[in-house]
Each structure stands twice: as C-alpha cells, then as structure tokens.
Amino acid sequence: MSLTVNKIAAAGLTAGVIAMTAGLIGNLIITPPGYHHGEEDHFAYVIEGSDAPAEAAVVEEPGVEPILALLADADVEAGERRARACTACHAFEAGGPNKVGPNLWNIVNAPKAQVPGFSYSDALAGIAEPWGYHELNLFIADPKDYAPGTKMSYGGMRNVNHRAELIAWMRTRADSPAPLPTEEEINAAAGGASE
Numbered sequence: 001m002s003l004t005v006n007k008i009a010a011a012g013l014t015a016g017v018i019a020m021t022a023g024l025i026g027n028l029i030i031t032p033p034g035y036h037h038g039e040e041d042h043f044a045y046v047i048e049g050s051d052a053p054a055e056a057a058v059v060e061e062p063g064v065e066p067i068l069a070l071l072a073d074a075d076v077e078a079g080e081r082r083a084r085a086c087t088a089c090h091a092f093e094a095g096g097p098n099k100v101g102p103n104l105w106n107i108v109n110a111p112k113a114q115v116p117g118f119s120y121s122d123a124l125a126g127i128a129e130p131w132g133y134h135e136l137n138l139f140i141a142d143p144k145d146y147a148p149g150t151k152m153s154y155g156g157m158r159n160v161n162h163r164a165e166l167i168a169w170m171r172t173r174a175d176s177p178a179p180l181p182t183e184e185e186i187n188a189a190a191g192g193a194s195e
C-alpha cells in the first residue's frame with residue numbers, strides 16, 4: 001500500500017519536472033534572439049528597421065516616372081498644398097521676393113537661372129534647356145541627380161502623382177499659364193524619354 005503511494009508520488013514529481021523542463025525549452029525556442037521579456041516595443045522596432053533596405057532600393061530605381069500624361073487631370077488644389085515643401089525657400093507670386101531660392105512666378109518654360117537678382121550656382125546656369133514640364137519633373141524628383149552641385153538643399157519629391165499635382169499648380173502661377181502637353185509630347189515621353 002505504502003509502495004503504491006510512493007509510486008504515485010514519484011510519478012507526479014516526474015511529470016512536474018518534465019512539464020517544467022518542456023516549458024523552459026519552449027521559452028528558449030520561441031524567444032527570438034535579442035529579445036528580452038518586457039521589451040515588445042524594442043522587438044517591433046527591429047522588425048520595422050528590417051524594411052528599410054527595401055525602401056532604399058525603391059529610391060535608387062533608375063529613371064524618373066514621366067508626368068506629362070498626368071498633368072491635365074492633376075488636382076491643382078492638392079498641388080498648392082504640395083508646394084508647402086517649397087515655400088520656406090521660394091515665393092510663387094508675381095513680383096515676389098527671392099528668398100533662399102529664386103521667386104518661381106512664371107517658371108514653367110522659363111530659361112534656367114534667369115530670375116533677376118538671384119545668385120545661382122554654376123550647376124543650374126550650365127543647363128541649357130528651359131524649365132519645361134519634363135525638366136521640372138526631373139529636378140523636383142531629385143535635384144542633385146538632375147543638377148549635380150545645385151545649391152537647392154531639397155531631397156526630392158519621389159511620388160509621381162504629388163509631382164504632377166505640384167507642377168500643375170506651378171503652371172497656374174504665371175501671367176499666362178503654359179499650354180498643357182500635346183498628345184504627341186505625351187507619347188514621345190512615354191516612348192523612352194523617362195530618364
């Protein structure tokens with residue numbers, strides 16, 4: 001009788017030890033490296049950070065998406081809001097002042113680096129083509145790629161729809177807005193001029 005009680009007690013003890021050990025091993029297996037209990041925020045941050053290289057890869061994609069086909073239907077009012085990325089440095093008013101950057105009234109189709117009273121870098125002054133929609137698109141997407149050495153300290157607007165909105169609004173900041181691109185111009189841009 002007492003032997004049976006002892007066996008039952010021993011069996012219970014063994015089961016307990018096994019359960020504890022299994023629990024310990026289980027913890028070791030499911031705990032990711034670098035993770036400490038009570039640091040859930042830290043763990044989430046690690047996961048977020050691992051997305052960063054993918055984003056950087058998108059930014060480095062060659063070529064800038066063309067905007068010509070988007071201009072006619074672009075939301076001009078949204079474009080005015082996009083221009084908040086610019087107004088710390090640029091006025092967009094008739095007779096407006098030069099700030100850190102030149103006044104941008106009448107800028108669409110204007111020659112480069114010609115706003116009176118502004119001292120440009122050689123980077124812009126050396127590019128012959130006027131500021132057509134295509135050139136504005138490239139410059140605003142990535143100023144330093146389009147005009148290496150430019151003193152415009154702006155990182156670039158990567159979203160093609162945002163650029164289309166902004167440039168559609170910039171078009172209206174003029175004595176007489178430039179004509180929208182023709183069908184031929186849109187097709188030519190789609191056919192390879194996207195770099």
Ligand code: HEC
Nearest residue numbers: 085086089100101112113114120121124150151152153154
């Ligand atoms: C931190 C200040 C700063 C910001 C922000 C900035 N710019 Fe500029 N921008 C400049 C400077 C400085 C120049 C002159 C560049 C040079 O001489 O190389 C310039 C030049 C330009 C020119 C050429 C003008 C000409 O007469 O040839 C355009 C177009 C332009 N910026 C558009 C924009 C737009 C659009 C934005 C907003 C998306 C913007 N910039 C944001 C400082 C800025």
